[in-house]
Amino acid sequence: MDPNVVAKLESGWCSLASSGSKSLIKKYLTKEVLEDLKRQKTSFGSTLLDCVRSGFEHHDSGVGIYAPDAEAYTVFAPIFDPIIEDYHKGFKPTDIHPAQDWGDVNALGNLDGENKYVISTRVRCARSLVGYPFNPLLTEVQYKDIEEKVSSTLDGLAGDLKGEFYPLTDMSKEVQQKLIDDHFLFKEGDRFLQAANASRFWPTGRGIFHNRDKTFLVWCNEEDHLRLISMQMGGNLGEVYKRLVTAVNDVEKTLAFSHHDRLGFLTFCPTNLGTTIRASVHIQLPKLAANKAKLEEVAAKYSLQVRGTRGEHTDAEGGVYDISNKRRMGLTEYQAVKEMYDGIKELIKIEKQS
Known part of the structure; x- marks a missing residue:
């Protein structure tokens, strides 16, 4: 792991932790989670810094984290899982999203037949x-x-x-x-x-x-x-x-x-x-x-x-x-x-x- 990446993670975390940010990244990126993940990488080469750099830069973010690749959701699960659970109203790490189901495509109609709203x-x-x-x-x-x-x-x-x-x-x-x-x-x-x-x-x-x-x-x-x-x-x-x-x-x-x-x-x-x-x-x-x-x-x-x-x-x-x-x-x-x-x-x- 590039020591510059670790240093940026640590300084960025300190700045966010001492801010008035109400972002989910501040809420769930504890010192323990940071220590656990700061040297991890996906096979694409992404790091925790790639995930959180937006939230570190903008303390007014609502969420403050993105996935740089598909594997990030697994490698960095200790931070993604609680944020997903919070944002998606209780979708817990033990929950499984249902299979794709478009339902009856003819069952939905017109929301506003009067064309007023x-x-x-x-x-x-x-x-x-x-x-x-x-x-x-x-x-x-x-x-x-x-x-x-x-x-x-x-x-x-x-x-x-x-x-x-x-x-x-x-x-x-x-x-x-x-x-x-x-x-x-x-x-x-x-x-x-x-x-x-x-x-x-x-x-x-x-x-x-x-x-x-x-x-x-x-x-x-x-x-x-x-x-x-x-x-x-x-x-x-x-x-x-x-x-x-x-x-x-x-x-x-x-x-x-x-x-x-x-x-x-x-x-x-x-x-x-x-x-x-x-x-x-x-x-x-x-x-x-x-x-x-x-x-x-x-x-x-x-x-x-x-x-x-x-x-x-x-x-x-x-x-x-x-x-x-x-x-x-x-x-x-x-x-x-x-x-x-x-x-x-x-x-x-x-x-x-x-």
Whole structure:
């Protein structure tokens, strides 16, 4: 082990421990756990420092830890397991995530038949390719290799999923900004990801795929190797969910994804394991928005996460919130989406009665 790595871990830990941070990494990275893990390495070469550098740099992190490769969840289990249990509402080290189950794709309907509240609906999942580390350890060649595998697989999609892959390296700034403004494309600059070493060689190996109607998108090498996204205007969650399930099943025929018997699908961030499903709406709730405490209270009851219009670490623009299921582990894909469905229905009901 490089003594510089150990020294950075020790000084970073002392700084975090003496800070007012409320992060999960501060809560669970005790001196004993640090001593236990500070000289460990995965076969990809990642260390504890690769996991915690973002939380060490940003004491205002909510979680503060990322996995630099799939093995990190096992090698550094003494720190990942308690954080996973805390964030995922009691998913204990002895618990096993259920097998993939999309349920009845025709069972979910429209959240907002009146078209008064839900502006748009989106369901996405993340996937990591077997045999590659995650962002902090990817070489420039590996970024390009993943991009090639992903783009060639997506070129084979048919029907309403058929579309085109656009590498960021060939994309004009104008087109890039238009896609960002339309909430289609990811952007560089998240300080938490940058501190985690997740933005190396930007924009090499990054790209976006979308079908003709821009109702199905794939992000390549943003935070995870793959983000598969189904979205459309309005509140018809049933249509959005069915499209995503079809797409994931088609892509899985060609690409092998990193999966753990206990934790489910593995990704860069421990908040996004298991199903990795995030079902969300952009929704206007003016009365509830005026009473943020009430909004947060109802959201918590249904395990929903309330974020700004453009996602995490952003503000609500024009009173529009991004609200999604928070739980990803210990339940099936269908159950995760149904949890969001039930919670949004309840929020709309309260908004109408307010």
